[in-house]
Amino acid sequence: MVARRRAEMVEETRARLIRAARTAFAAKGYAAASMDDLTAEAGLTRGALYHNFGDKKGLLQAVIDQIDAEMLARMRAAHGQADTAWDRFLNEGVAYIEMSLEPEIQRIMLLDGPAVLGDPSQWPNQTACLRTTTQAIQRLIDDGTVKPVDAEAAARLINGAALNAALWIAAADDPHAVLEKAVEAFRQLAAGLLRAEA
Amino acid sequence: MVARRRAEMVEETRARLIRAARTAFAAKGYAAASMDDLTAEAGLTRGALYHNFGDKKGLLQAVIDQIDAEMLARMRAAHGQADTAWDRFLNEGVAYIEMSLEPEIQRIMLLDGPAVLGDPSQWPNQTACLRTTTQAIQRLIDDGTVKPVDAEAAARLINGAALNAALWIAAADDPHAVLEKAVEAFRQLAAGLLRAEA
DNA sequence: TACTCGAACATACGCTTCGTATGTCAATAT
DNA sequence: ATATTGACATACGAAGCGTATGTTCGAGTA
Numbered sequence: 001m002v003a004r005r006r007a008e009m010v011e012e013t014r015a016r017l018i019r020a021a022r023t024a025f026a027a028k029g030y031a032a033a034s035m036d037d038l039t040a041e042a043g044l045t046r047g048a049l050y051h052n053f054g055d056k057k058g059l060l061q062a063v064i065d066q067i068d069a070e071m072l073a074r075m076r077a078a079h080g081q082a083d084t085a086w087d088r089f090l091n092e093g094v095a096y097i098e099m100s101l102e103p104e105i106q107r108i109m110l111l112d113g114p115a116v117l118g119d120p121s122q123w124p125n126q127t128a129c130l131r132t133t134t135q136a137i138q139r140l141i142d143d144g145t146v147k148p149v150d151a152e153a154a155a156r157l158i159n160g161a162a163l164n165a166a167l168w169i170a171a172a173d174d175p176h177a178v179l180e181k182a183v184e185a186f187r188q189l190a191a192g193l194l195r196a197e198a
Numbered sequence: 199m200v201a202r203r204r205a206e207m208v209e210e211t212r213a214r215l216i217r218a219a220r221t222a223f224a225a226k227g228y229a230a231a232s233m234d235d236l237t238a239e240a241g242l243t244r245g246a247l248y249h250n251f252g253d254k255k256g257l258l259q260a261v262i263d264q265i266d267a268e269m270l271a272r273m274r275a276a277h278g279q280a281d282t283a284w285d286r287f288l289n290e291g292v293a294y295i296e297m298s299l300e301p302e303i304q305r306i307m308l309l310d311g312p313a314v315l316g317d318p319s320q321w322p323n324q325t326a327c328l329r330t331t332t333q334a335i336q337r338l339i340d341d342g343t344v345k346p347v348d349a350e351a352a353a354r355l356i357n358g359a360a361l362n363a364a365l366w367i368a369a370a371d372d373p374h375a376v377l378e379k380a381v382e383a384f385r386q387l388a389a390g391l392l393r394a395e396a
Numbered sequence: 397t398a399c400t401c402g403a404a405c406a407t408a409c410g411c412t413t414c415g416t417a418t419g420t421c422a423a424t425a426t
Numbered sequence: 427a428t429a430t431t432g433a434c435a436t437a438c439g440a441a442g443c444g445t446a447t448g449t450t451c452g453a454g455t456a
């Protein structure tokens with residue numbers, strides 16, 4: 001335990017701050033989360049925070065980067081067992097909707113993130129999952145499955161639809177029932193991109 | 199000018215506060231807008247604010263209600279000259295996208311509103327334009343134009359798609375060109391709801 | 397090994413801002 | 427005419443953010 005590398009200790013403090021921030025931001029929201037409480041929860045003070053992340057927004061950015069990476073991994077894992085490329089694409093969308101049901105992702109990624117840092121497409125990380133969706137659509141266009149629309153535009157619309165679905169579901173009295181309806185509508189809507197009808 | 203009714207004066211102070219809040223919230227964002235500055239701009243003090251609106255969130259709510267009413271009126275006006283009910287529906291969506299390009303609507307309705315007050319569907323006003331979209335889809339389902347999906351689910355997805363399109367466009371270098379692409383993709387996507395292909 | 401230096405973090409301070417508590421004035425009711 | 431209440435201003439306290447200023451400890455060097 002003793003005599004650890006300097007870099008290791010820095011990484012650990014950063015990790016502890018990010019972890020505390022994730023729970024605090026998710027529970028109280030970005031604005032209501034106190035930096036004093038947050039850092040104390042991590043066994044540190046605000047000094048560590050401003051040294052490592054610059055300011056409160058910097059910490060939020062770090063939290064978002066971490067969550068975004070996790071979401072990307074889960075989306076990758078979601079489209080493994082489908083037959084066609086189109087089904088894999090749909091599975092990604094459904095996975096996104098389901099992930100967005102988690103309060104942590106809702107609050108941080110969908111509500112506070114855009115409000116504090118601006119449009120997600122302008123974030124340094126450029127939201128990996130959005131990039132993934134764009135690439136998937138582009139491949140589907142190339143192989144003739146999807147109409148020749150602008151891939152990024154389609155990805156943006158699909159993404160927004162899934163996002164709003166998630167917000168709707170999360171606020172519903174019976175999230176499970178609403179989830180079914182939303183997923184069904186999502187499949188129908190997405191079918192508008194298909195070149196031919198089934 | 200003299201001896202106006204009490205109620206008139208109250209209405210005017212409320213209107214002046216809301217107007218000042220609209221510009222301040224749109225320019226600096228909700229969090230960065232100072233109540234002192236805002237009320238001073240309106241020729242008043244914070245006393246008037248807390249008396250009329252309870253707190254800062256109450257003022258935001260009042261601002262949102264006003265903007266929402268305006269958006270509803272503009273959506274109604276947008277679908278006047280189309281032939282079919284479906285085209286009128288599409289026009290509504292396009293109108294929504296175009297409205298969302300305005301910084302005031304972007305910042306207040308799409309970014310800060312949900313972050314501060316939570317999911318729009320839970321707002322007291324229940325976002326009139328969302329209700330309108332739901333009703334329009336329901337009518338299209340009833341007359342056989344649209345597949346029998348859940349109307350509210352479809353409205354939510356369509357709304358989210360349009361919303362994200364607007365965010366994307368507003369942040370783009372060339373908003374006009376991106377708008378075209380987004381509208382085209384929106385039409386294609388929405389066509390997924392149609393019962394038969396054209 | 398002793399010394400220096402700088403990174404990593406803690407502490408202290410000032411400034412801003414929100415919400416409330418209190419005060420004031422005018423209009424209305426009796 | 428006076429009491430009362432609504433509408434707003436002023437005063438106050440508390441909390442939070444960012445920065446400026448320490449303080450400690452590891453790492454490089456001779």
